[in-house]
Amino acid sequence: QVKIIKHCRDLGVGPGGFYQPGYREGAKLSLRMMCLGKNWDPDSGSYGDIRRFDAAQPPKIPEELTKYVKDAIAASHEFLKQRGKGATNPDAELPVMSPDICIVNFYTTSGKLGFHQDNNEQRSSLARGLPVVSFSLGDTAEFLYGDVRDDDKASKIKLESGDVLIFGGQSRHIFHGVSSIAPKSAPLWVTDKANLRPGRLNLTFRQYNYKGSVNVTPAPFDTCVCDNNTAPLQHLRPGMVLLKKFLKANDQGRNAINIPTLMEICVHLMVLNLISLKYSRSSWKMPLKPPMNSWSKEGVLPMLW
Ligand SMILES: O=C(O)CCC(=O)C(=O)O
Numbered sequence: 001q002v003k004i005i006k007h008c009r010d011l012g013v014g015p016g017g018f019y020q021p022g023y024r025e026g027a028k029l030s031l032r033m034m035c036l037g038k039n040w041d042p043d044s045g046s047y048g049d050i051r052r053f054d055a056a057q058p059p060k061i062p063e064e065l066t067k068y069v070k071d072a073i074a075a076s077h078e079f080l081k082q083r084g085k086g087a088t089n090p091d092a093e094l095p096v097m098s099p100d101i102c103i104v105n106f107y108t109t110s111g112k113l114g115f116h117q118d119n120n121e122q123r124s125s126l127a128r129g130l131p132v133v134s135f136s137l138g139d140t141a142e143f144l145y146g147d148v149r150d151d152d153k154a155s156k157i158k159l160e161s162g163d164v165l166i167f168g169g170q171s172r173h174i175f176h177g178v179s180s181i182a183p184k185s186a187p188l189w190v191t192d193k194a195n196l197r198p199g200r201l202n203l204t205f206r207q208y209n210y211k212g213s214v215n216v217t218p219a220p221f222d223t224c225v226c227d228n229n230t231a232p233l234q235h236l237r238p239g240m241v242l243l244k245k246f247l248k249a250n251d252q253g254r255n256a257i258n259i260p261t262l263m264e265i266c267v268h269l270m271v272l273n274l275i276s277l278k279y280s281r282s283s284w285k286m287p288l289k290p291p292m293n294s295w296s297k298e299g300v301l302p303m304l305w
């Protein structure tokens with residue numbers, strides 16, 4: 001998760017980075033957005049190679065992120081196979097996709113996203129049911145989804161930091177949206193280690209085009225939607241899988257504390273000794289700290305988001 005946030009931060013302050021999208025009449029969306037691969041324009045509801053707002057080209061999707069998407073799809077297939085006791089073909093329910101678009105949204109704690117369908121990808125991709133793979137980081141979102149454009153009839157789930165939601169196949173056209181963000185719900189290490197400001201970062205990966213044949217066999221779905229809300233893998237409906245906390249906390253594992261080696265402790269002690277020797281007789285000569293560069297990427301981004 002820390003690595004994903006870093007990728008978004010680095011790309012987010014560069015050309016084609018975060019901006020607040022809006023409509024021609026002036027209304028703005030309640031989030032910050034950045035598109036990778038292709039630009040999605042909420043006003044026209046279409047994709048393009050540059051964005052209208054500042055003519056910027058969207059940055060490419062970092063390969064590392066593409067790998068995480070593939071891992072998540074593979075994990076969902078493994079899960080579907082086991083659930084179907086080998087009888088189902090997971091690719092028929094949730095086809096494999098290779099993402100070439102990623103929409104990155106940052107919601108502050110007052111952010112939300114209205115009920116909508118993701119249907120601006122090419123007809124071949126939609127017809128094949130190539131899934132949308134969604135990564136959630138930071139504060140928890142209340143996510144609504146359903147078959148009809150009526151959020152009162154929608155099902156609700158919580159998307160927490162590290163969760164991956166996949167919807168494709170028969171669920172590719174579901175209506176969905178974000179009704180609220182729970183303040184202060186992000187794990188502390190996300191805000192501390194990755195320096196994510198209060199709010200939620202969401203990445204949705206998609207594949208624009210599909211070149212193969214589009215025949216899809218309706219997915220068999222056992223009627224037992226019996227996963228409880230805390231199961232690590234949840235089959236929510238045909239073509240919709242939630243992988244709870246799938247994205248690892250960080251490279252060294254959850255809540256890792258760096259324990260210094262004996263060698264590192266010795267080096268630190270030697271350095272401290274040298275410093276105290278140097279300044280013991282002339283402490284007034286202590287050099288001033290160099291001024292903080294408040295416009296460094298790390299420093300400024302929390303203000304931008
Ligand atoms: O933030 C989310 O979980 C959903 C984002 C979404 O639906 C979209 O970007 O199309």
Ligand SMILES: [Fe+2]
Pocket residue numbers: 116117118176
């Ligand atoms: Fe969406």
